[in-house]
Structures are given as structure tokens and as C-alpha cells.
Amino acid sequence: MELDEEEFEEALKYIQDKNIFMTLEAMGISASSLVGMLTMLLILLLLLFAFIFVGIEAFALGGAFGAVINSVIPAAIGGCLLYTSDAADDLLCVDLGGRRIIKKK
Secondary structure, X not given: OOOOHHHHHHHHXXXXXXXXXXXXXXXXXXXHHHHHHHHHHHHHHHHHHHHHHXXXXXXXXXXXXXXXXXXXXXXXXXXXXXXXXXXXXXXXXXXXXXXXXXXXX
């Protein structure tokens, strides 16, 4: 008994599909959870685009909203720098662009 090309392609597709579903099942992922994750990622991407476009509009138009955005950005950056500075204080040395400053105890 021999397989012709069409039967072979059908069998190969069946084995590949079965392999995919068994792998997803072993990982604990179902088809519905994949759809949910894809939907969540799509919504997150849309929110990111909306955030970028609102930011561009705030910088371009100015006004009260632009003033708030322009005052929040330096405060947020300052907070991030303060956080990294505090985290660096916990280490024995700080890397400043390739130079290391070693703290003396």
C-alpha cells in the first residue's frame, strides 16, 4: 500500500496540527486563552498609539493640557533618576559610562 502525494500532505498536516495542540496543552494554553491574550495585546497596542498621539498633540498645540504634560515629564524623569540613584547607593560601586567609582567604607 502506497501513499500518493495528496494523502501524504493530509497526513503531514494532521501530524503538525496534532503536535501544535499537544504542545499548547502541555504548556497549559488553550485556544480561548490565546484569543484572549491576542485581544489584550491588541488593546494595549491601541492604547499605546493613543497615548503617543495625545502626547504629540500636547506638544504641538500647547494650551493648558500641554502645560500639564510638559510639567509632568520632567518630574517623572526626575523621579526615575532619583530611584536609580537610590538603587546605585546600595551597591559598592557605581558605573558611570564605563568609569567605576568605588565607594570607600
